[in-house]
Amino acid sequence: MIFRLNPSSGIPLYLQLMEQVKHAVETGALGEGDQLPTIRSMAEELVMNPNTVVRAYRELEREGVIELRHGSGAFLKASSESRARVIRKAQMAMESMIERLLHQGLTEDELRRVFANELAKAEEKRVVAAGTERTR
Amino acid sequence: MIFRLNPSSGIPLYLQLMEQVKHAVETGALGEGDQLPTIRSMAEELVMNPNTVVRAYRELEREGVIELRHGSGAFLKASSESRARVIRKAQMAMESMIERLLHQGLTEDELRRVFANELAKAEEKRVVAAGTERTR
DNA sequence: TGTAGTGTGTCGGTAAACTAGTACACTTTA
DNA sequence: TAAAGTGTACTAGTTTACCGACACACTACA
Known part of the structure; x- marks a missing residue:
């Protein structure tokens, strides 16, 4: 392994x-x-x-x-x-x-940064969506 | 920003x-x-x-x-x-x-690990390919 | 069945790296 | 020229990584 x-x-x-x-x-x-x-x-x-x-x-x-x-x-x-x-x-x-x-x-470093940022954005979206759900 | x-x-x-x-x-x-x-x-x-x-x-x-x-x-x-x-x-x-x-x-953590490993594999492939090119 | 050897995890101490706090020095602006 | 804005430098605490010794479990042999 x-x-x-x-x-x-x-x-x-x-x-x-x-x-x-x-x-x-x-x-x-x-x-x-x-x-x-x-x-x-x-x-x-x-x-x-x-x-x-x-x-x-x-x-x-x-x-x-x-x-x-x-x-x-x-x-x-x-x-x-x-x-x-x-x-x-x-x-x-x-x-x-x-x-x-x-x-x-793209270089590996560029790719790594793109991924990290898109994932962070997706997490933020989810947190916002969850918060919106709660305030209904 | x-x-x-x-x-x-x-x-x-x-x-x-x-x-x-x-x-x-x-x-x-x-x-x-x-x-x-x-x-x-x-x-x-x-x-x-x-x-x-x-x-x-x-x-x-x-x-x-x-x-x-x-x-x-x-x-x-x-x-x-x-x-x-x-x-x-x-x-x-x-x-x-x-x-x-x-x-x-998938969770964010799972996704992060999948990405990190696939990128590492891609890097290794490229290193191997570059080495093969050199030995020609 | 007991013991020695081997295999495997645990522990304490030290150095380097990371982070924070605070004061100093240079540049810009009023 | 003084005040405000901005980078630089030093010190201290925490975290990470390493080094070497200790302790528990397993296996082989007499």
Whole structure:
């Protein structure tokens, strides 16, 4: 299984690892009861400090995603129904859009900023719509 | 002009501000010679420390995006030809895709992770393709 | 069945990075 | 020329990442 980190992005490494684990769950790559890579092997694979992996695993446990067992390992907790189907459709749609936009000359950085801003706008719209609903 | 920050994302605030400024340039909202909001007004608007704004502005200056003039302000430097047209097309395409995927039941977090991973994969593909070109 | 070795998570301390607070210095304006 | 506006610099606190040792669980062997 592939976990991806970008050490030069400025985003804290432990947050990136948390996102990767959650994504693996969402796509069905990891399921209930599965064991996560050990702290030391994940650290080696991603070239980061074991304690940083611990930090990510601790947060994931606090959020109820995994369970840490001293001396045994880190395991996926039961989650609600798999979202893999809808996630995979989104992946395919996103992949083709990204290919197209990169082909049209956008850079990865430009694309990243466009996405972040459009998503922020969509979130704001939803918040406004929810507020409007409430005041009816 | 709207700059957006998400203080709870874990991403350093100064990096987020840098991204917002670059995005404003890309979309044409800011152009050569324009003055950026002052350090204090940007800090107030975004509810962050003036020194954090300084940190972002300093990095942007180091990258050649803006120019800081002691006692006068922060100004946009000349850039290559505006990318606004291609960026706007990307914004529209991205906006409609995001609306559609959110409507299909994805959460913002899931969407963010899908995008980050598909972009990382696309980057890897391009690196591999470039390497293959070189070895010919 | 007990013990040693291996595997795996936990903990405390330190350095670097990020953020905030406050005072100083340059430029512009009235 | 003084006041207001704007960037610069220093210090302190918090967060992130790393380093090394400790403790629990599992496995193999006598």
